Amino acid sequence: MAASGKTIERLSVYRRLLSMRTFSEEDYVYSHELARMVSGTAAQVRRDLMAIGVTGHSKRGYRIGPLVEEIGTLLDDPEGTRIVLVGAGDLGRAVLGFMKGRSSALTIVGAFDSDPAKAGRVVHGYRCRSMDEIEGVIAAERAQVAILATPADGAQEVCDRLVEAGVRGIVNFAPAPLIVPEAVWVERVDIATALEKVACLIRGVDETTM
Amino acid sequence: MAASGKTIERLSVYRRLLSMRTFSEEDYVYSHELARMVSGTAAQVRRDLMAIGVTGHSKRGYRIGPLVEEIGTLLDDPEGTRIVLVGAGDLGRAVLGFMKGRSSALTIVGAFDSDPAKAGRVVHGYRCRSMDEIEGVIAAERAQVAILATPADGAQEVCDRLVEAGVRGIVNFAPAPLIVPEAVWVERVDIATALEKVACLIRGVDETTM
């Protein structure tokens, strides 16, 4: 029941991996097979699955069907998660493309941009709206999550509006830290930092290997 | 000297925050100020700065100029990091937009797409090339890092080519885990998982607060 953030991330990956391939009702997977796929350890996989109460078979491993279903019980809100996207630039467009035709558990209920010129434009099947409408849409659709794909400038201001309007979770692509009330969860996706980290770590690897 | 991955991430954020505002040679910052900006603790900031050997002043805090410079000494390769981008879809475009006119420490030396129709097209000032050329460009430019912004299908195949061509670090946006030799560092940026995690955690928060 008490699954940590890391466990949740890995469960999400397990599910995606298992869903990518078609499997029959009778297919099983071993913990070490899942581990190899995610470059982890079998013990960790078993612990993750223990956290959601999935139980395996000591000779055949875990039945894939029930496993995927049980991950869904943890990850997916049975009433669905409704998401607004702010920022219809390249990144916002990429996210919309990602979402199009994906799981019904996550639904984009509105895309917004501060640029009035973008209002009305249709991106990947989603109509871009003016920021004026965002509070109304969040309320009407009961959106719980926002994706912030704006530049750093003004990100905090948008964030404040989102929180005020009732959003409880934010995926933040803006290269700026957000200050939010404790009840709001912010998941940072920091592309610039990811790049700098890789550039730095491959230098460290060199030192160690030399 | 021995900075962990987490410390490197935070140092990258500190630097960006400090660089965003203009400061004079005489400006100082306290550990608790930096901590508040990143929603961390002052002790953690001091530990991070200790790791790069930066020393503060017991009454005024840390001088910003030398601090930013010292972070650069750790993060930036003095000879620069040359990066190839694979996948010129929405996401690849977003990354190119990000990089345009940024720090000289990271340079995009080539953008590639498997779609021959995209070859020759110019995106954010970068000319998109055919995948046939990628090994040549990596060798000629001595590119150390690749950004993988392709769909999951074929990501592993592209990855293998990159590694074979000499790339030692990969920022992986493709929703697929990559199998690489131990000497290659993969930094995963998983948009789908970030969304699922937020959607899941805001439910958990509810339970705890109730």
Added chain:
DNA sequence: TAGATTGTTAATCGATTAACAATC
């Protein structure tokens, strides 16, 4: 049976936080 895998506890590892003497 023999062999391989699960479920789970104990041991390890690493990172964060608390605490406080030293400093200005």
Added chain:
DNA sequence: TAGATTGTTAATCGATTAACAATC
């Protein structure tokens, strides 16, 4: 001085890994 901050060690916390009895 009094008060606030740094530098650093010790304590805590959490997550990962190792280990192994139970199971098939």
